[in-house]
Amino acid sequence: MGNPDGARKKKRRKRSGGEAAASFDRDVFPILLAAVAPATGPNQRASSAATAARLLRRLLPRSPPPPPLSPLPGPLVALLPLLLTSSSHSVAALSCEVMGAAALQSMEAGEALASDGGIASGLARALGSGSQRVAEAACNAVMDLSASSIGREHLSGSPVLPRLLYLFSQVESISGAVGGGSTGCQARVSEPSKCLNLIIDTVVLMVNSCKVDKLHNLQQELVRKVMHLLYEVWSKVRLLQSSADCSNGKDQLQSRPYEISEAIFRLSMDLAYPAHLEPDEVRKSFFGQTESDFEKFALMYWENSPYLYRKKQSGLEGDAVFTALHNAFDLRTPDAIIESFIQDLVSCPAIASDELNINSFLDEVHDSLGAAVKYRQDVRVVRTPDQTSTGSGIEEHFFDDGTVFPDATAFVEKCKGAIRNGFSIALRGMEFRSEKVAAIASALADLFGQPSVGANIYFSPPRSQGLARHYDDHCVLVWQLLGRKKWKIWPNTKSILPRLYEPFHSLDGLVDDRGGRVEVLREGDIMYVPRGHVHEACTDIDEGESEVNASANYSLHLTLAIEVELPFEWEGFTHIALHCWLEEQKLVGSSGSVESRMEEQAPLFALLLHVAIRLLSDKDPTLRKTCMVAAKLPSSSKSVRSSHRSIFDEILDNIDRNCGFEDALRSVELAVKERNDEPFQWMCWLRHLPQQQQQHGRSSRIGFCDVLGPLEELLDMFSSDRERASADFADFKSRFCRRAMYDDACSEFEALLVLYRAGRTRYAKGMLALHGKHGG
Template identity: 65%
Template sequence: MLPNTKNPSKRKRRGDGASPASATFDRRVFPILLSAAARTTRRTQHGSSSAATAVRLLRRVLSSSPTSISPLPDSLVALLPLLLASSSASVAALSCEVLGAAALQSMEASEMLASDACIANGLAQALGSGSQRVAEGACNAIMDLSASSVGRDHLAGSAILPNILYLFSQVESVSGVIDSRSTECSKSDSKANKALYLIVDTVILMVNSCHVDSLHNLKQDLIRKVLPLLYKIWKKGGTLGSSTDCIYSKNQLQSPEYDISEAIFKLSMNIAYAVHLEPDKVRRSIFGQSVSDYENFLLNCWEKSTYLLTRKQNNLDDSVFTSLLNEFDPKTPDAIIQALLNGIVSCPAIASDELDISSFLHEVHGSLGATAKYRQDIRVVRTRDQCDQTSGGCRMEEHFFDDGMTFLDADAFVEKCQDAFKNGFSVALRGMEFRSEKIAAIASDVADLFGQPSVGANIYFSPPSSQGLARHYDDHCVLVWQLLGCKKWMVWPNAKLILPRLYEPFESLDDLVDANGGKMEVLLQGDIMYVPRGFVHEAHTDVDVGEFEVNSTANCSLHLTLAIEVEPPFEWEGFTHISLHCWMEKHWGSQPVKSKAEERTSLFALLLHVSIRVLSENDATFRKACMVAAKLPSSSSYTTTHLKALRSNQRSTFDEIVKKIDKSCSFKEALRCIEQAVKERNDEPFQWMGWLRHLPQHGGADNRVDYCNILGALEELLGAVGCNLEQAIDVSNN
C-alpha cells in the first residue's frame, strides 16, 4: 500500500464523524487549553505562560472562519466552564467571546450551549470575577445565547440571575449616570456608561425571562438594593436611550421602558414592604373601637343604607388617618396636586377573572408603566349647568382633557392640572392602591375585612364652590374618607332595590331619583361615609365653612374612596355556582355510567347554572356580597358571640337561596335563552361564566364543560336534550 493511500473504513472509525478541523483542534489545542484551565487558581510563572498561550489560541479560534466554530468542538465545549472561570481576565473574556460567536452562528448551537448547566455556571462566575472586561464579555455572551426563548429560559433559571443582579447593585457608575442632568460626557464616561447600559439590559432580559415562581428564591436584601436603581433608570429611560454621547446604537440603553417596568413589577411582587398595619387597625379606624360597631354595620347597613361615622362622635382610631395625611403637603393646592401627580404612570385594568400573574403580564405587555392615560388613570372634570336646548338645562360633566390623551411632558401636565383646578375642575386619580404603599396597605386590609379579592382606591381633590363628578351611582360599594377640608353630599336610596352588578351597563337616572327623597350629609376632616352600590349621589364643596370647625384648607376638599368591588365569584350567586360545581364533582364524578342521560350530567349541570342566573336577574339576594372568606376581627369576644351571629346570618341566607332555586328555577326559560344564543352565535349573555373555568373538573374529557368555548358547550347541551326535554329536566331535577 502506498504511503498516501487512505483506508475509508479506518478513517471513519478514527474520526467518529468529526470534522478534520475538530480533530486538529483536539490534538493540538486541547492539551494547551486544558493546561491553562487547570491553573485558574494559581498565578505561577508557568501558569502565566499557559494563559498567554491560551489567549493566542482563543484569538486564533475567533479569527477563524465561521465554519470552524460552528459547531464548537466537543472538547472545547467541555473546557469552556473552566475557561470562563479563569483567573486570567484575558482568558475568561476571550472565552466569553468564543461562546457568543458560536451562539450567533446558528440557533441550534445557541440553544445547545445555553442548555449546558456547566456553561451557565461558568458565565455566572465570570459575572462575579471583579473584572469589568470579563463582566462585559459575560453579558454579551448571555445576550447572544438568549436569542431564542429556549436559551432565555435555561439561562434565567441558573445562577446567572442573582449574580447579574449583584453585579448591577455594585456598579459605581450607576448613580453618576442616573443623577447626571447632562446628556454629554467624556470618552471615559461614555465607556463607563456603555458598560452600565449593557449590564442593565442583561438584568432586564434575565428578570423578564425568569418564571414568576423562581423569583421567590432571590434574596430580599439584594432586590431592595436593585429596585431603587432600576426605578431611577426607568424614570430616565428616554434620556438613556438617546444620549448625545452615543455614537453607536450599542452605546445606548436598548431595553424599552415597558420592559424595565415589567422587571420592576416582577421583582417587587415578593418584597415585604415596611408599610404594614396591625390586624384590626383599619377596622378600628373606620368603624370604631368596639367590635360590635362593625357587626352592626354588616347586619344593618351593608348593601342596604348609607352609614356616617364622624371622628369625634365615634372615638375612631387616628393612626391610619394620620399616616394618610402624611402622604400629602396640605399647605397649598398646587403642592397637593404636585404630590398627587408626580411621576404617575398608567395602571392597566386587571380582568375580573384574572388569576394568573403570567397571563396578566402577557396581556399588558408593552403598556406596563406607560404614560398615564386620560379617563383610564386620571380625570380632570367639573359639573355645571348647561343652558343649551339640547341638554334641557341639566347639570353636565365637562372634561379638561380629551379621552385617551397621554401626558409625555410631566411638568407641563402638572401645570395644566393646577390651572384647571383654579378654574373649578376637580382632579380625580384612580388606582391609588398601586401608587401609594400606605393606601395599598389600607385597601388590602379592607379587602380582607369584607372577604373580597381586592379593593380599589381613588382620590379626589376639588376646589372651592365646585362639583366634580355629575350625579351618578356606582356598581361597587364605596367608603368615602374625608382627608382635608369638607364636602357636602346628597345621597338617594336605591329605588329599584336590585344591586347593580360589576361592569353591567348603567341605567338612566330619570326614574331613580326623587328630588325630595335625598339625604344631605356634610363630611368634615376625618369623617367616613359608606355609600352602597346603586345609591345615586353627588358631592359639592359649596359648604358654608362658618358652620363647621375646619382647618386652613377648608375651601378645598381632598377625599379618598375605597371601592369594594364584589366580583362574580364573591356574590351569593357565585357561591351558589361553586357549591353546585363541588356537589357535581363529589356525587357524580365517581358514579358508574348507567344511561346516556347520566353521561351528560355535566351538561345538565350547565343548564342548572344558566337557570340560576335567570332566576338571579331580578332577585337582590343572589347579588349580595358573600363574605364567607372574610378575615374577621381577632378579638376573643368576637369569636364567642359576634362570629356566631354573622355565620348564622350567612347560613340562613344560603338556605334561603337554595329554597328559591328549588322552588322557582325554570329550565324551559333557561333552554330558550341558550337556544337563542346558539342560533345567533352570540356568547355575550354567557360571558359571566368565564370565571368557572378556574374551578377544577375531574373525570374524562367528555364529561367536562369547556368554559373557554361556551357556545360550543351550550350547543352540545341542546344536542343532548334533543326532543326529550322532559326527560332531561327530570334528570336535572334529580
C-alpha cells in the first residue's frame, strides 16, 4: 500500500498557478509589504529586510527546479517600485534580479514590466543608489528587460536613460573598460571593471534604442561628459582591434565598436557647438568688406564666370576667419601638415540627398559607422604626370579603389611617402572632420540659401599636378592657405549647366589649349570656379626662388563646394510653386459643378505638368540655376531680391509657352508600358511638401516615390478623349502660370530648406563627434 502522506506532498508540489498565486498573496505579500513599510527601529528594519531578501531569493530560478512563480503575480509587480528603492541593498538588488529572471523567461512579461512607469522610475533610482551591487543588478535588469524592441523603446524613453548617463558621467577614468574581442586575453577582470563594462554596455544599448527627439531633451553638459567618456572607450576598443582576437567573456565589454560609435553619433546630433560663424562674417572674408561686393558677385559672376578675390598679404592677420582656418593646421613641415589633417580619420558614408530622417540613415549604416577611411570615398592620393595629345593628363592613384586603412599610423606614413613621390592628397568631407571648416561651410550655406556646403582639402608638393583637367557639377570657392598654385580655367561653352550626379561628358572639343584664363593663387587668395567650367591646377614655383618656410613651396588649399540640389534650383522652386497653387485649389474647390470635376482631376494634371517642367529644364538654362530666395543676404541687396521675382516671372512665361502636353504624355506612356518609373525618381523629394489628405471625400495625395499608379490613372483619364485632355491641360497650365503666388512658394521653399538643413546639420555634428570634436 502506498504512502498517503507522500502522495499529498506530490500533489502540493503540483499546485496550479492560481493556487501558487494565492499562496503568494497569503504568505509572501504581507512580508514584502512590511519590508518596504516605514519601520520603528533599525533592528526591525534589518529583520524585515533579511526576511524579504530570503523570500525574493526563493523566487529566482534555480537548476534543475523551475522558478515557482511565472509570470510574476500582480501584487509583487505592484510592490516592485518600492522594493527597487529599498534602503536594503540586498532587497533592491534581488528585486532587480527577480525582474530580470521573469523577463528572460517570458518576453511578454519583460515588455509588461518595461512599460510600467513606476518600475522604470524605481530602476532609475536603483541605478543611482550609490551601491555598486545594486547598480550592477539594475543594469542587468535593464539589459534583460530590453530583450525586445518594445522593452527597449519603453525604457529608453523613461527616467532610466538620464539616470544611466549620470551614473556613467561620475566615472573618473575608463582605464578599467576593455574592448570586446581582444579583451578576453586578460586573465581576470576586476569587480569594478566588470561593473564599468556593464554600465557602458547598458548606456550604449539605451542610447541606441532611444528616439532621436527624446535625446534632444537630455541635459547638454551631461551629454558632453558622457560623449567624452564614450569616445575614450571607443578609441581604446578600436586600438585593441588591431591586436590578436581572443574569446570575449561575459564580464568583458559586449558592445561592438560600431554600436559605441552610433551612441556617440546619436548623442552629438543636437548639441550646440561653439564654433559658429554668421553669414556676414564669411561674406566679408570671401567677397570683401562692403555689402555691394557680394551683390556684384551674385549678379555678375555667380554661375556665369570665374572670379578672383586677391587678398592683401598685409591684411591677412586681420581676417579672423582666415586666421582661424590657417591655425587649424600645423604648417611647420610637410609631414606636420599631413599629420594635422590625416590623423585619426574615420569614414564619412554618404547620406542620400533627399534623406531628411536621420534614423533611416543610421539604420542603413549602423554596422559600419565609425569605420576606417576608404579610398576614393574619403580620400584620394593622386598625381597627373604626363599630358596626352589632347592636353589632358592621365591620373595615377597611389592606392587601389576601395582600399580601407584600419592602421591609421601606417596610412599616415604612406601618405608622407606619396607626397615625396609627387602625389597630392585630396581629403573630402572636411566639414565633418574640422569644427572650423564646419563653421565656415555652414555660414556659406546660409549665405547662399542652400542645405549644405562640402569642403575638401588638397595638399600638393612642388612642381606637381594632382587632379587631371576636369569640370565639376557644383560651384567651387578655392581658398589658398599655404604656398601658391597656378590655375587654368576655360569658359563653359554649353548654356545648360551640369546637374549634380549627372554623367560627365568628354572634354574633347570643350577646351582649346591655346586659350583659357591663367591665375596664380597666393596665400589668402580666393577664386570662384562655376560648375561646368573646365579647369586644372598645379604647383608653380620658379627655379632659384628661396623660401624661408620649409613648407612654403608646397600648396595647401581648401575648396568649398556649393552643391545645388534639385529642390533648390529654379526648377525645384517652380515645382514648389505648382504644388502650393494646387493645394490652394483643393481648399477653395466646390463639389457638384463642372469646375469641381476639373478640380478633382487637378492632381493628375499637376503631375503631368511636373513632368513637362522637368523636360523643359533640358532646354531652359534658367531652370537649372541656383534659386537663392532663402539666402541670408545683406539688407541692402535689393537688386538681388528684385532679380528673383523677375526670374520667376520669366520662368512662368516660358512654361506657359513651351511646356508641351504631347512630349510629357509620351514619356508617361513609355514608363507605364515598360513598368519603369526610374525616369521619375527625381520626384521623390516632393514627398516632403505637405499635401491635403482628402478632396471631396476621396484621397488626392500623390505618392511621389511610387508614381506608376498615378501615371496609369493619368493615362486612363486622357485615353477617351486625348484632344479634350490636351485642351484641359493647356487651360490648367495657363491658370497656374497666371495665378501662382511667388510669396507662397517662397514660404514653402524656406520651410523645405529648414528641413534639409536640420538633417544635414545632425549628420555633420555626428561625424564631427566621431572625429573627437564634441562641441565643447
